[in-house]
Amino acid sequence: MYELDSRSLGPFDCYSLRFAQPGEHRYAITRAGPRGLGTDRPFRVTVTGDQPLRSDEITQHNVAVRWSTDGFTANPAELTVTAGDVVLWHDHHAGVPFEIHGDGPIDSGSLREQSGYTHVFGNPGHYTWIDANGSGLRGRIVVRDPDVSRPRGRERWLAQLSRGHVVTIEGDRVEPEELEIVTGQTVYFAVVAAPGITVTDESLPTGLPAPSHE
């Protein structure tokens, strides 16, 4: 399935996290869904340095996630970064929805401070996203099909694919609450500060208990 859900990273989805503090963080990549009791965390991000970087000094490190019969792999499996740097995990033909979770702030299923989730919208429609963890945060993405019936329209659409859009989430604020894009464009949900949220299509099961009716 290819869904808008930060708990289930799929084709071309990315999860990013800025590591502000030094330390060693071990993590696992598992199939999306209920987490087992396993404690195996084969991958590692080591953060060195203790001076927060200015934004123009931040380095981005990419980690490609693949799937094989032995399970998920991260490339590189071990990474050393400087405090303040950003690590971005991206699906690299994994073919199986996954999530990333481990020590400290690493948790794609619960987005916190200075983390992010990108999703490429492949189908036209109106997508209302919510926080499946129940914070009440929500927003809307309107995806319209481009007119690709003529070469010029196709060229214009291809150029649009390289232009990303950002939805900023900070506390209880979402900016913009509604965004209009064309099919194939990517939206970055940038979580500046939040208590651990998801970006989940409203039509998907949230996993939350049904409201009680007393």
Added chain:
Amino acid sequence: MSEIVVTVGETDAGSLLGTVLAGTGHQTVDGTAKLGPLDVTYRLDATLTGGGLDLNPPATVRITDLRVDYALSLSFEFDIGSVLPEEHIPRVCFDVPVIGRICTPAIDIDWPTIRIPVSVTDFVRGTAELSPAVTLDAEVWNVAVVVQGVPVLQLGPAANALFAAIGTAATAAVALVPGIGPFLAVVVAAITATISVAAATGLLGRLLQPLVAGRAFPIYRQPQRLEIVPALAIRLDQVTARVDDNSALVLAIGFSPL
């Protein structure tokens, strides 16, 4: 020369034509054709069934509600790289508050050329005008009605059905391409935009109309020598066919004793 005149009324002529059409059986053709700008290979199985019959003097036989039932299988190739970026999913950059600039990586994907198979079973109705035609071949008289010109087939609904079937088949075929996820809808839209309903109409016309156009339906066949009783035979010297003022099909057979 003496003459025999055989008159067949419109009702009986209709029954005769129904029998003739039923006897034509299945027709199967295959080959290549154009579907808009695309080359397609196809196989077509078709059956004709007759509708109403109008006989109009002096020599017009009109079949109304002629029905062509067909099963059409076609396939064509489509290069997805002609629609999507050929080298990769582009790098996308974002200016993120506090953090600064973050970019997703470009991802190399060699988009394949895919084969899209389409199967549709449907029918078209139409009208065909025919004229009686008489020939003498190898001392055998043949009377047939021959379709004149290009039949008028109502292709619109069938073209819409074919176009919808192409969209469905394209969706199924494109969905199998690894990594296509976010671009599925656009690729299918591009394929259907490339083809258009007009192209589907044109293809159906080119395939179905020849099944009817110029076609001859034999209705009478008789050796020139006709034995009435043993030792008494006549020779059919001349056969003509026409539609008279009473909307009857008239065969006039001139003969002489042998």
